[in-house]
Amino acid sequence: MSKGRAGSAGAAADPVTRFFAALDQPGHLATFEGESATLRLDVLDGRKVERWHVSITNGDVAVSHGAGPADATVRIDRPHFEAMVTGRLNAQAGFLRGLFTCEGSAGALMMFQRCLPGPPGSTGRVAPISSKTVMAERGMK
Amino acid sequence: MSDGLVQILEGNTFVVSDDRGDIEASASDPTGLFSFDTRFLSRWVLTVDGRRLTALSTDDLQYFQTRFFLVPGSGTVYVDSKLTVIRQREVADGFREELRVLNHESKPVDLRVRIDAASDFADLFEVKDALKKKGRYRARVADRHLVLEYQRETYVRETWISSSAPADIDEKGLSFRIRVPAHGEWSTSLHVVASAGPAEGARDDRPARIRGQRRVRQDMERGLEKWLRQAPRLECDWQPLEQIYRRCLTDLAALRFSTLTMPNRSLPAAGLPWFMTIFGRDSIFTSLQALPFVPELAATTLMALAERQGTRIDDFRDEDPGRILHEMRYGELTAFEERPHSPYYGNADATPLFVVLLDEYERWTGDARLVKDLEHAAVAALSWIDEYADLQDNGYVSYQRRNAKTGLENQCWKDSWDSISYSSGDLPGFPRATCELQGYAYDAKMRGARLARVVWRDPALADRLEKEAADLKRRFNRDFWVEDGQYFAVALDGDGRQVDSLTSNIGHLLWSGIVDKSKARAVARHLLGPRLFSGWGVRTMAEGEARYNPIGYHVGTVWPFDNSFIAWGLRRYGFKEEAACVVAGIMEAAEVFNGRLPEAFGGYPRTTTRYPVQYPTACSPQAWSTGAPLLLLRAGLGLEPQGDNLIVDPALPMRFGSLEVLDLPGRWKRIDAFGRGRVDTDRITQR
DSSP states (O other): OOOBTTTOOTTOHHHHHHHHHHSSSSBBBBBGGEEEEEEEEEEEEEEEEEEEEEEEETTTEEEESSSSOEEEEEEEEHHHHHHHHHHHOOOHHHHHHEEEEEEOOOOOOOOOOOOSSSOTOOOSSSOOOOHHHHHHHHTOO | TTTTOOOEEEEEEEEEOOSOOOOBBTTTTTOOOEEEEEESEEEEEETTTTBBBEEEEEEETTEEEEEEEEEESOOOOOOSEEEEEEEEEEEESSEEEEEEEEEOOSSEEEEEEEEEEOOOOHHHHHHTTOOOOOOOOOEEEEETEEEEEEETTTTTEEEEEEESSSEEEEEEEEEEEEEEEOOEEEEEEEEEEOOOOOTTTTOOOOOOGTTTTHHHHHHHHHHHHHHHSSOOOOEEHHHHHHHHHHHHHHHHHHHHEEOOTTTTEEEEOOOOOBSSSSSSHHHHHHHHTTHHHHHHHHHHHHHHHHHHHOSSSSSTBBBBTTTTBBBBOOOOHTTTTTOSSSOOOOSSSSSHHHHHHHHHHHHHOHHHHHHHHHEEEEEEEHHHHHTSOOTSSSSSSBBOOOOTSSSOOOOSSSSSTTTTOTTTTTOBBBBBBBBBHHHHHHHHHHHHHHHHHSSSOHHHHHHHHHHHHHHHHHHHHHEEHHHHHTTEEEEEESEEESEEOTTTTHHHHHHHOOOOHHHHHHHHHHSSTTBBOOOOSBBSSSSTTTTOOOOOOTTTTOHHHHHHHHHHHHHHHOOOHHHHHHHHHHHHHHHHTTOOOOSSSOOHHHHHHHHOOOOSSSSSSHHHHHHHHHHHHHHTTTTEEEEEEEOOOOOOOGGGEEEEEEEEETTTTEEEEEEEEEEOOOHHHHO
């Protein structure tokens, strides 16, 4: 298995490469302190298979290319994976829909799932609603 | 659940049928085999020689097992059948049905036995809202199975049906041409498996989940026995209390739910059968209630919620970093993101309550290990309170949904549309800062500070949290206090104005400890006063408010769960006799309901109706109603961990006589608690 650090291959415009480079960058995610898991992702692109290996050890994150042993293995077509790593497809929904398969530990998939970004348009903000509007919507006054 | 319907379940798989064991689903008749929020059988009808059967009796043997005694024919009062048909059904990853035909004649009989089967593969949400399906149906016979299939793009769900006895299988069911000897019997075992469809690359003729079925069943039987054996024993002069307690433990066992990530542990799901899933709020409240009796539920709840704690901004799911989920679903609408439950995060209370549960769990069990493992999750939850929940920049937790289409409007436990209103009946705008949320936030900070000091060894964090809590308490007692009425407003509206109706929410404030000592007596007086207290319990909204309605969901009914926390709150401020009155009222109601408290019952004055009037609800048992008597026992006995000791300071209704709870688990290993009823509660409950 090649041990090259993720992202070193260039292709900065590719969302998959960009996602893994960003995941590898901080080296440590406090969210996963006390937790450890490894996940292999087989990203299918026509006849080509791109293999990524993510390991989280007590919060320390390492991403590499390759097919080493892992707690769980995900197989997914590239377009779906691109949608996932850019926040356009929710992983849990995608899994229920059968857009990818996962063999092995559900916990490892769960951890990876939490590393994914939210939908592109989400701002976390919303305009307040007045009492008058609430009442009108309910057909009152 | 409507009368006459029989339900059995395991995990999130359950069967609802009529009293014959038949399933004939329609829009108004929510019967079926359900698993992972999907209906896998909408038709399952047994006939003998083309005739339907009649039920003689239906016995729930266990929560996962039912037996139906049937005879051919229907509609007649007089039964003189030469045949008996027995169906015994057990739920696991679908169900297994032992079908026996008994011939009572002294000559053999030839019969045609038939099971009709079909499925609409409806999402639970579709069952409730009668929505139209978008995928394709197919039925096929494969490898001695009838396979019912639904496919929408890559989403595949299948029902696999087979029989141990040879059957003629067609696309609509299974037929048996049988000869039953004189005074003899014929039997077969029917097996129905709910499957998420053959996984790509591992295409096998049988779904993966078909294996291991027998093992699952044995584990279930052993599990229930062990569960009941390990729970503390209760003895009481007042017999109904023993029955109530047994009912609680059995119902809690039925409500246990395992996640895919922790198949060997269980947490309480919210309600049976429609809410057999993780709900942040319900799972936390039930775990808190059950903590003195079955502490392992709390541990699993905390782990499962931490594992799914929010990490990003997602407006569709109302997700923020650190937020604890509201509800998790697995059906088709969730899969296609037509509903946000993957999971949905729209609540404002589960996140602070997560920290409250973590601290309370440690105080009882001394399990510092879990508290250490969840340090980051707890700190993220505490950060959410200040960074994401303070929508108005006024230092209070508020809520307003960002998913206006399918998100929840009221993100507190009173989640119906009219639950939060001004005294005049007008509805406030958004964001809304309900009062109990401030109490939970205060408690979370105080408890987080204790954990930081004792377990995480982070005194700086502890100091900061305590300072913030003190500041919150000071502001809260100023801004929410309704001077004229001498109580706390139910909320502040978007303009910071008081939403001034009198509600049961003030009882939760006592539980959280946010109430100034000088104001506590007035709050307790309201809770036991005629406007709020019905004689059975504290109403969700006080009589005299414009929206008060004794059978309004959150605007006048009495909720046992609500009352259990109110009783705990009264104890916290030293109102022992008042707490005993709440204990008495709800326990006496539980007696009327044969030990199983409904989600809510009518707020009519006790002296008027003499019996509590059940509010019609979809789910029974409901988890936090099941847990209510357990917390009421705690409040009545005055159980409070202090270091490695358990304080017992009983104040019980006179009716109880002597009460013993033996082998309460905790950091003290096992301890017994005794009490004698000395409080004359009738004075208040029967006035």
